[in-house]
Amino acid sequence: xxxxxxxxxxxxxxxxxxxxxxxxxxxxLRNGSETICTDHMITASWKAGAGWSAPELKxxxxxxxxxxxxxxxxxxxxxxxxxxxRGEDGKLRMFRTDRNTRRFLMSAGxxxxxxxxxxxxxxxxxxLVSVEGSKWLPQDxxxxxxYVRPTMIGTDSQLGVTTPREALLYIxxxxxxxxxxxxxxxRLLTSPDDMVRSWVGGFGYAKVGANYGPSVLANQEAxxxxxxxxxxxxxxxxxxxxxxxxxxxxxxxxxxxKKELMTAPLDDQLILDGVTRRSCIELARERLKDEIEVTxxxxxxxxxxxxxxxxxxxxxxxxxxxxxFDTSSGMILDADxxxxxxxxxxxxxxxxxxxxxxxxxxxxxxxxxxxxxxxLGDMMYGRAQHEWVTEIPEKS
Amino acid sequence: xxxxxxxxxxxxxxxxxxxxxxxxxxxxLRNGSETICTDHMITASWKAGAGWSAPELKxxxxxxxxxxxxxxxxxxxxxxxxxxxRGEDGKLRMFRTDRNTRRFLMSAGxxxxxxxxxxxxxxxxxxLVSVEGSKWLPQDxxxxxxYVRPTMIGTDSQLGVTTPREALLYIxxxxxxxxxxxxxxxRLLTSPDDMVRSWVGGFGYAKVGANYGPSVLANQEAxxxxxxxxxxxxxxxxxxxxxxxxxxxxxxxxxxxKKELMTAPLDDQLILDGVTRRSCIELARERLKDEIEVTxxxxxxxxxxxxxxxxxxxxxxxxxxxxxFDTSSGMILDADxxxxxxxxxxxxxxxxxxxxxxxxxxxxxxxxxxxxxxxLGDMMYGRAQHEWVTEIPEKS
Numbered sequence: 001x002x003x004x005x006x007x008x009x010x011x012x013x014x015x016x017x018x019x020x021x022x023x024x025x026x027x028x029l030r031n032g033s034e035t036i037c038t039d040h041m042i043t044a045s046w047k048a049g050a051g052w053s054a055p056e057l058k059x060x061x062x063x064x065x066x067x068x069x070x071x072x073x074x075x076x077x078x079x080x081x082x083x084x085x086r087g088e089d090g091k092l093r094m095f096r097t098d099r100n101t102r103r104f105l106m107s108a109g110x111x112x113x114x115x116x117x118x119x120x121x122x123x124x125x126x127x128l129v130s131v132e133g134s135k136w137l138p139q140d141x142x143x144x145x146x147y148v149r150p151t152m153i154g155t156d157s158q159l160g161v162t163t164p165r166e167a168l169l170y171i172x173x174x175x176x177x178x179x180x181x182x183x184x185x186x187r188l189l190t191s192p193d194d195m196v197r198s199w200v201g202g203f204g205y206a207k208v209g210a211n212y213g214p215s216v217l218a219n220q221e222a223x224x225x226x227x228x229x230x231x232x233x234x235x236x237x238x239x240x241x242x243x244x245x246x247x248x249x250x251x252x253x254x255x256x257x258k259k260e261l262m263t264a265p266l267d268d269q270l271i272l273d274g275v276t277r278r279s280c281i282e283l284a285r286e287r288l289k290d291e292i293e294v295t296x297x298x299x300x301x302x303x304x305x306x307x308x309x310x311x312x313x314x315x316x317x318x319x320x321x322x323x324x325f326d327t328s329s330g331m332i333l334d335a336d337x338x339x340x341x342x343x344x345x346x347x348x349x350x351x352x353x354x355x356x357x358x359x360x361x362x363x364x365x366x367x368x369x370x371x372x373x374x375x376l377g378d379m380m381y382g383r384a385q386h387e388w389v390t391e392i393p394e395k396s
Numbered sequence: 397x398x399x400x401x402x403x404x405x406x407x408x409x410x411x412x413x414x415x416x417x418x419x420x421x422x423x424x425l426r427n428g429s430e431t432i433c434t435d436h437m438i439t440a441s442w443k444a445g446a447g448w449s450a451p452e453l454k455x456x457x458x459x460x461x462x463x464x465x466x467x468x469x470x471x472x473x474x475x476x477x478x479x480x481x482r483g484e485d486g487k488l489r490m491f492r493t494d495r496n497t498r499r500f501l502m503s504a505g506x507x508x509x510x511x512x513x514x515x516x517x518x519x520x521x522x523x524l525v526s527v528e529g530s531k532w533l534p535q536d537x538x539x540x541x542x543y544v545r546p547t548m549i550g551t552d553s554q555l556g557v558t559t560p561r562e563a564l565l566y567i568x569x570x571x572x573x574x575x576x577x578x579x580x581x582x583r584l585l586t587s588p589d590d591m592v593r594s595w596v597g598g599f600g601y602a603k604v605g606a607n608y609g610p611s612v613l614a615n616q617e618a619x620x621x622x623x624x625x626x627x628x629x630x631x632x633x634x635x636x637x638x639x640x641x642x643x644x645x646x647x648x649x650x651x652x653x654k655k656e657l658m659t660a661p662l663d664d665q666l667i668l669d670g671v672t673r674r675s676c677i678e679l680a681r682e683r684l685k686d687e688i689e690v691t692x693x694x695x696x697x698x699x700x701x702x703x704x705x706x707x708x709x710x711x712x713x714x715x716x717x718x719x720x721f722d723t724s725s726g727m728i729l730d731a732d733x734x735x736x737x738x739x740x741x742x743x744x745x746x747x748x749x750x751x752x753x754x755x756x757x758x759x760x761x762x763x764x765x766x767x768x769x770x771x772l773g774d775m776m777y778g779r780a781q782h783e784w785v786t787e788i789p790e791k792s
Contacts, residue, residue, distance in 0.1 A: 035464050035555040062460040067568050068431050072549050074612070075471040075605035081555075112612045149555055153468050154609075159431040159477075159545055159570045161608050161641055163616055172463050174555045194597055201592030203610045209471035210606035212557050213550075214599045216470070216508045220559055245557055322556075 004051030007116035009123035011054035038173040048165040068157040076154030077209040078107035083145040087382025092392040110206040147174040184363030185346025189227040197232040205269040238301040246320035247277035253312040265296040276319040316345040342373035400447030403512035405519035407450035434569040444561040464553040472550030473605040474503035479541040483778025506602040543570040580759030581742025585623040593628040601665040634697040642716030643673035649708040661692040672715040712741040738769035
């Protein structure tokens, strides 16, 4: 391995587009289902034995993959999703990029894609955001964000099922304009008995393509029935795991009278180690310790049904850095103000019965959900300083 | 749906390459890990609302996918693998194409890709084979085959996890020259406790990319330890399911003295409904009914250990239409004569102990394995007429 070139952000070459796009209007995007990407992307290719090429910042465009590329047959693909935020002070910021780059490295390993130094990837992500920020997230869009998508795919022409010998790492940015959408708590439908998202011994903890496409049938059925997302249950016990592609939190009063904020644990590797999830846990443990116990632990849908019957459910929310909560219908259903990362859950439908969960007025976040969302939003949008946040200098 | 254009093979347009490749020599391919494809491919694109485009036969080449194409993020991809055989009478044949096209349709539905008439796909497959056969599988290569790979991918630029609104169906042909490889029974390593290939409620029965990439880590570990493939176990009971990407058969003497040929069942949707698997079952039920009971049923690794201790294991084989049994090491490990579809299993290693299984001399197929392989091979290579086989007329 010693002769393999490492991924090295200092070798980045930049070729700027001579054909810049116009930033689409809100109206143009509202009913369109296509994701529009910004003018540039960063790519770096890898070959077994040689290692990583010098990264290139270049115009966004087609990849030139052969139809026999291994990513198109065997799901050799993993990704990350993170955001760049335009602060109310006009500055551009990112949130815990190091968490995403480290998870990306883990995901790559799980799907037999090559390794790299995550700090180099972080530099490349910040570079692309610094190039695109002023045009695609201008200072007059304070409180808005861009969606950044690092991706890795197997690119070798290979119809045998074997470890990829060529790969491409790339970073693109999706343009997601601020859209005013209905506020209100989201409603979840529990997963059907014959559909399981992930399983012990599988790969539910890795952000690999193989976790997403197969889950869409169930999500579409939930939407057809008028719900926003699936609440994925696991096992005959019906353990609550994830809500769609987001982590799922419940605040309740335990039978011993103690208030507890709980979410599914990581140790059985069923769920994604979400950056927003971790941040919620850490903040709540630090700032709410006098009033709430914060736990990562198993709990079942029956636990929630029982608590609802006894009026012990206090709040619930989904946490994640999705593009949006639901794009399937062409709508962008971001909570409140399109800065969706913490969304109140108002109802869970399970086998013919509703579990109702309190929210604030009009389905807005109730007390604790709102506090946590506020703390995170303050960091992201520059209203509060915190070590989790990095200011991104901008190319003028 | 009424205004959607169906997939229609009669609308095929043909554009032949003006830049034909030279057929690579055996030596050039032997140590190369890349799959070389033939000169042409067939493609048809689909859009929600519009349906299928007229299929095109055209030169093999890059697809022009955007980096935001949904197949590269969410594993919207499914495929089939089947072969075109050059008979000893000089004729070109395919085997049960209708089984593959119907399974492809099922896989597409599981991964939220569009539907089509499988008979139209069959016509397109046979057309491409008829165009490529005389050059890439010439009459002097009797007993050899080409590997045909129908594929479908989601192509819309979409970073939200939602049903694809654009897709591409394509057919390519991998050139896999006859290679003389060591004969001998294959050795399997049972899957580790912390790795599960598929699960009840998952998608192990569909030929989707999401089943393959995630299994490669375990396969690589098996190869590193000197085995040929993983034998995937399921559940605490250790039910035997698949051997790598192949179906797994055991012939044993039951405790009641009856000879039984058994393979895992389809009803829990853990395994692929293999075309070779089904053909083995049907032929054995028809032609060996006086001597052997053929069952699709659950059996455990402990059942096999006990039977080995009591000398009741008679034969075992893997059945499938893979490119090759193992390309990970750069070797093409086809059984016997590179016409791999039935491969004897000589040993299973489970948690530190070997289970040895009889084979014929030098690890060649023993009696029953050899009979079944012979019957199938006779059909594929034109030594026996059968309704499962279709002669492909050739473009001169």
